[in-house]
Amino acid sequence: MEPYFFLSYARRRGPRVLVKRFYDDLCAELRRLRKGNPMPSDRPFLDVQSIQVGQDWNAALGDALGNCRTMVALYTNDYFRSDFCGREWKAFEDRQRSHREVAGVDAKALIPVLWEPVQSIPPGAAHIQYDNLAFGENYAQSGLRRILAADPGGGEYRRIVNLLARQILVSAEHFRIPAVSGLDLTAPESAGPFPSAADRAEPGSHALLLVAARTSASAHKWPKDPGCHGESPTDWNPYHAESAEPVARRASQLLEERGFTVRTEVVSDVLGATLDEARGQGQVAVLLVEAQAAADEPFGRALRAYDRSNHPGSAAVVPCGQDEAGDGPQSKAYWEAVRGVFPFNWSKGAGDPLPLLQSGIGSDQFDGALHAVVVKVQNHLFSFQETLKLSSLESDQITSTSLPVLSTVAVPPDQTKPAPPTPARPASDPILLEQEQDR
Structure with a gap:
C-alpha cells in the first residue's frame, strides 16, 4: 500500500x-x-x-x-x-x-x-x-x-x-x-511532540467525572423532551443530533487521551464529601451538569451546596443542545435553570463564563472547554496543595495530614435570584453544509 x-x-x-x-x-x-x-x-x-x-x-x-x-x-x-x-x-x-x-x-x-x-x-x-x-x-x-x-x-x-x-x-x-x-x-x-508536556497529564494522574442529568424515566415530565436520556444519568447525550456518544463517555475518552485514569460517578447528596476525598487524593474533578436536572432532587440540593462552597480542584461544565443555545423558549429555560442551580457563581460572573463554570457549551466547543477547565483545575489543585504544605510547616498546631474543612459562603438574600443578565454566548459558526464536529 x-x-x-x-x-x-x-x-x-x-x-x-x-x-x-x-x-x-x-x-x-x-x-x-x-x-x-x-x-x-x-x-x-x-x-x-x-x-x-x-x-x-x-x-x-x-x-x-x-x-x-x-x-x-x-x-x-x-x-x-x-x-x-x-x-x-x-x-x-x-x-x-x-x-x-x-x-x-x-x-x-x-x-x-x-x-x-x-x-x-x-x-x-x-x-x-x-x-x-x-x-x-x-x-x-x-x-x-x-x-x-x-x-x-x-x-x-x-x-x-x-x-x-x-x-x-x-x-x-x-x-x-x-x-x-x-x-x-x-x-x-x-509518542509525538504534542500535546506538550505542560498540557499532558503526568503518568498516574486521576480524574473524576461527576454527572448530574435526568434519565428517560425522570425526563418524561418535561414538555418536548429531546430524547437525549437513557436508563442512567451517565447515558445523557445533549449532542444526540450529531453523535450517539454520551457526553460522559466523550469526556472520559478525551481525558484518557491526555493520560488520565478516569472514574465516572453520578452526583449524589454526598457530593461535597466526594470532592473533598478526590482533592485529598490529588484527583481533578469535573461536574457534567444538565441544567434542567437541578429541578430533580437530590441533584438540585447537591449542586446548590456545591455552588456555595469552595472546592479547589473541581469545575462544572453545563453542556447544551442546539435549541438550548439559540434564542428560542428552550434557550430561555436553559439559562434560567443555570442561574437557578449556580446563583453564586452566576452573580460573580454577571453572566460571563467563569474559568471553573462553563455554561452554554455546544458540541463544537465541548472538547476545548473541557481541556481549558482541566488545566485550570490542575493549577488550582496544585496551588492549594502547595499552600497546605506551607501552612503545615509554619504551624506547630497542625499535627495531622487531613485537609481542613472548607467554609461555606452564604449567599446574600437579595442575590438568591439575581436579575437575569444577558449571558455571553459564543458567536455562532455559519455552517451551511453541516452541523459538524471533526475528531
Missing part, C-alpha cells in the same frame, strides 16, 4: 462531512491535474474510508503512514491537543527527516492546512511553515473549513484546493521518502 497522501486530522466525535468533502475534492483535483490518469500509487488514505470493518486499525494506520508519499495535516486547536495526531506527525516527520539526511534535500512532503484558526503551534511543529500568502487573507483568518462551509463550490475554495493539490503532486512525483514497515502507533516510543 502506497497512498498518494495520508489525511491526518483531529478525530472529534460526530459527523465529519466537511473533512470527507475536502478529501473528495482534493482527490478529484489531483486526478484533474494528472489529466485523468490514475495516480501511480494507492488511493489517498482517509481512516473512515480506507480502513475496512474488521481490519486491525493500528496495523492499517501504521502501513499507510509508513508508505504514503505525502501527509496532509489539518491544523486545529484539537489537532495539537491530540496525542494520536502527534504520533501520526512523528511517524511521517521521522521518514521525512531520514530522506533529508540521505538525499540532502527537503521533500516538503508534510503539507499543513489551516483547517481552523489555532491559538499556538507547539514547538514540535513550529519548524514547518504553514502561512501561505497565496491562499489569501480569508484563509489566514478563518481557515479552510469555514471557507468550504460558506461556499462549497466557490472560487476561493476551489483555488486553494488546486494549490494544495499542486503541492502534493510535486512532492509525491519528484521525491520518494524512505518507507518504514511495522509502525506501531500505540507503542510508547511512538
Whole structure:
C-alpha cells in the first residue's frame, strides 16, 4: 500500500462531512491535474474510508503512514491537543527527516492546512511553515473549513484546493521518502511532540467525572423532551443530533487521551464529601451538569451546596443542545435553570463564563472547554496543595495530614435570584453544509 497522501486530522466525535468533502475534492483535483490518469500509487488514505470493518486499525494506520508519499495535516486547536495526531506527525516527520539526511534535500512532503484558526503551534511543529500568502487573507483568518462551509463550490475554495493539490503532486512525483514497515502507533516510543508536556497529564494522574442529568424515566415530565436520556444519568447525550456518544463517555475518552485514569460517578447528596476525598487524593474533578436536572432532587440540593462552597480542584461544565443555545423558549429555560442551580457563581460572573463554570457549551466547543477547565483545575489543585504544605510547616498546631474543612459562603438574600443578565454566548459558526464536529 502506497497512498498518494495520508489525511491526518483531529478525530472529534460526530459527523465529519466537511473533512470527507475536502478529501473528495482534493482527490478529484489531483486526478484533474494528472489529466485523468490514475495516480501511480494507492488511493489517498482517509481512516473512515480506507480502513475496512474488521481490519486491525493500528496495523492499517501504521502501513499507510509508513508508505504514503505525502501527509496532509489539518491544523486545529484539537489537532495539537491530540496525542494520536502527534504520533501520526512523528511517524511521517521521522521518514521525512531520514530522506533529508540521505538525499540532502527537503521533500516538503508534510503539507499543513489551516483547517481552523489555532491559538499556538507547539514547538514540535513550529519548524514547518504553514502561512501561505497565496491562499489569501480569508484563509489566514478563518481557515479552510469555514471557507468550504460558506461556499462549497466557490472560487476561493476551489483555488486553494488546486494549490494544495499542486503541492502534493510535486512532492509525491519528484521525491520518494524512505518507507518504514511495522509502525506501531500505540507503542510508547511512538509518542509525538504534542500535546506538550505542560498540557499532558503526568503518568498516574486521576480524574473524576461527576454527572448530574435526568434519565428517560425522570425526563418524561418535561414538555418536548429531546430524547437525549437513557436508563442512567451517565447515558445523557445533549449532542444526540450529531453523535450517539454520551457526553460522559466523550469526556472520559478525551481525558484518557491526555493520560488520565478516569472514574465516572453520578452526583449524589454526598457530593461535597466526594470532592473533598478526590482533592485529598490529588484527583481533578469535573461536574457534567444538565441544567434542567437541578429541578430533580437530590441533584438540585447537591449542586446548590456545591455552588456555595469552595472546592479547589473541581469545575462544572453545563453542556447544551442546539435549541438550548439559540434564542428560542428552550434557550430561555436553559439559562434560567443555570442561574437557578449556580446563583453564586452566576452573580460573580454577571453572566460571563467563569474559568471553573462553563455554561452554554455546544458540541463544537465541548472538547476545548473541557481541556481549558482541566488545566485550570490542575493549577488550582496544585496551588492549594502547595499552600497546605506551607501552612503545615509554619504551624506547630497542625499535627495531622487531613485537609481542613472548607467554609461555606452564604449567599446574600437579595442575590438568591439575581436579575437575569444577558449571558455571553459564543458567536455562532455559519455552517451551511453541516452541523459538524471533526475528531
